[in-house]
Amino acid sequence: MVTMERGAWLLGPLAGAIASLVLASPAIAGICPAQVGDQIQAITRRSAVSRSQWGIVVDTLTPDSPLFPHSGAPIQRLYTQGGDRALVPASNAKVLVTAAALQRFGPDYRIPTSIYRMGSTEPGSPMILRVVGRGDPSLSDQQLLSLAQQLRDQGITHIDWLIGDDSYFQGETVSASWESEDLQAGYGAPTNSLILNQNAIGVNLYPQAVGQPLRMEWENPNDAPGWQVRNNTTTVPRTASEYIVVGRDMTQSILYLSGQLWVGSEPDLSAVAVTQPGDRFLERFQQVLADQGITVGRSEVVRASMPDPGIEIAAVESLPMAALVTEANRHSTNLYAEALLRQVAVAENSDRARTSALQAGQEAIAAVLAPLGIDSRQFRLADGSGLSRQNSVTPAVLVDTLQAMGRSPDAQLYRDSLAVAGISGTLRNRFRNTAVAGRLWGKTGTLRDVVALSGYLHPPNHDPVVFSILVNDPNLSLGAARQAMDDIILTLHQLQPCP
Template sequence: MGFLPVLMLILWIRLPMMAQPVSQRLCSAGLGAAIEAIIDRPSLARAHWGILVQTLAAAPSARRTLYARSAQQYFIPASTAKLLTTAAALQTLGPQFRIRTSVYRMDLADQVILRVVGRGDPSLSRKDLQELAHQVQQQGIRQVDRLLADDRYFRGDPIHPNWEWEDIQSGYGAPVNSLILNQNAIGLELFPQAVGQPLQVKWEDAEAAIGWTIENTSITVGPSEPEFVEVGRDVRRPILRVRGQLRVGSAPDSAAVAVLDPAEVFLKQFQKALVAQQIQVRQASLDRTVEPGKQQEVGAIESPPLMALIQEINQTSNNLYAEAILRTLGTVDNPEDSSLSIGLQRMKTTLTRLGVNPSGYDLADGSGLSRHSLASPEALVQTLQAMASVSAYRASLPTTATAGSLQRRFEDLPVQTIVQAKPGTMTGVVALAGYLSNPDFQPLAFSLIVNQSPLPVRELRQAIDDLVKVMARLQSC
């Protein structure tokens, strides 16, 4: 036997052991076996899987379930819960809805009183405060006897009652109140120094960092050492705690911490903005008791439209935005309940009207950061089916068609195959839910969730990606 036949025989023997290419097409009858070949791998066998794959159709009777495993069972959905929050918000508020922050003038007993009223705009920045102060200055106001900040639009505790401690310290778990500024967080970067030296802490906003004390027990290590960084803060005082290690010469590590009292921070920054406009402020305080009498709006700024806010929620998985939008749903006149609980109730009412089974999910928050939030693959797919024709919703999802997180995950998919989906990740949880379109098969709505696994996130995510690549092989046959 010559060299070439031997080589061909070796290749023929080895080929079945290789990963199947995406281009190898699959009939729908074989989808179940292909999925189970992945989720029943020995390393994944003890994990808890929830999967539902359906053909996409406007009428429920026209939808075909191609594969289901524990599709009606509860799972921790992580950030795929945002699919429910944003669907309810779009249906209730509309894509052009904006959140307005107002400054009112009240004249009482020969005093000029300014009252800034927040309504939970998560996008508000220091530049916006400067614009508000400029509008006040344009009204001819040069002196303010009392500056009041009204933070009462959202009712209830700004800190979620069942978020975990390490989450509420971090920027991604910042408190949710009515007067939000710079996402209620302070960003920082950690730079390695010489070996043996602590990491240098550099605040993104030096002014916002005034008053903070840094307890830095971090260290710069040699090029072969492992890297890890933990950043936290004291629960009551502005103390930043940094521990861990980075290799000498490595790139800086980014982090963010939640501010302690966001309403106070907002008030101080707005007072500074007024002073910069040559407006004297004699007294500034939070408005906890004053009931507004006759007042005139002398300044206002609006958020981007809701369709832009939900794009931030779904594409960057912004927790603060999701929680603010949920509480916006809960701002009805009911002083007995928190905006969070009413928002969750209104979400359930809205999604039920869309055809989502109300017993298919039980959320504790709008972002999925809470491990008390539960959802079934069925509820997620029902939401995706109901919202498939809503362009603002579809456009908010990460996609393989544009640069972003999904494109990097599915670079080997054919260019004609498009995945629009929301990922979700936390320790022991990886999820992906959305739409898949390829030219050889009907569009799909799917939900893939894995819970209760000790494997590293990267391994669980790879298994989820392998499932998507299996679905991308479907063809009509």
């Protein structure tokens, strides 16, 4: 059995990044740019983090960026420590993927999902319909209902053969370098062409009276059929510890629940991955069709593209690309980033992507970012989400990407796709009650041995700053590393110009 911890289904290993409240460090009256190095080194030399691998780059924002008021001074490198060191970035890999997706498609692009009628359309001919998924990570039951209603409105009451075309993204649906516990968690859901409800099954656990099992509810009641639930949870008094483990059998539809929550506490929201997402999509669509009075004779999912495209008779579209990028960045939703990587790969390198959209991703991201001056030798992407420890990125290339996006026509949109300190996304619980709240836009990243934060900082008395901080350490104390990282940000916020 594989497990997933309390509240972690959407972000997975990133959930820790939003779990700590950072208290303000002792106030600094103000520091000159020349003092930044000494201040940061004093933090990275703390005993709890001094043996970790640090990669830090801090630059002033390019003066041609419209993001913030600016003195017009050229870019200045305020500090670097291991800036060209290739490190595991965790979810900071999403900075590259989302920048490329926005550049390649533009903010208004929408991913279509279509239904085609195959074969003859003469009266009495078999009704053969093909649902073509193109990897829309935002597709939900609502879009399935729209498709079914479009068919119903055309007078269709029976489908002889319903084909789910899952061929748009070829190759692996998950990275071979992901760890086993990731594969069954909601944050590690597979990425295919026919995505539905983020390819995850959500469960909510509610405390009851002390000593009683937690009450479980399916987030979507339509997911309940066919599952066995083994609930070994308990409601406990507030003197006890809280923990939740949600897992699933690797080969059967058995859900395992264990752990305990305080009486009167908030419910736990968790999820497990769907292992056969194409089948689940088609099964759910048939249920929606039945609710609209449309029966289906035969159905199957195919992974090979079909030579006859047929005639499009119904379609829905994804949220605009700007919204997909925001979901991937602000909330660090892995499935969205994985889908965006594959979208770029198919659009840029259709030949190679016909074998593996995932493996074509590195080359495609590099090709899109190259015109922005991004050096592809400074990053290697084994996935789009950052779950893989085979990803390697330099802090310098992350800063270069943020600088490039900061001067692009979509600069404000890209910045606003990031989490905001103390306010939104994966930074909503960090920097609260500090002067940094509302003045930092960043992308977090956390694995067991990785902490990362990259983004834009707007000190009140200095030109805006673009930074990337990556920490790798097999014996990493996440709390100590995150506190050190946040103290660096609090220090940079005190920047002021000096003669």
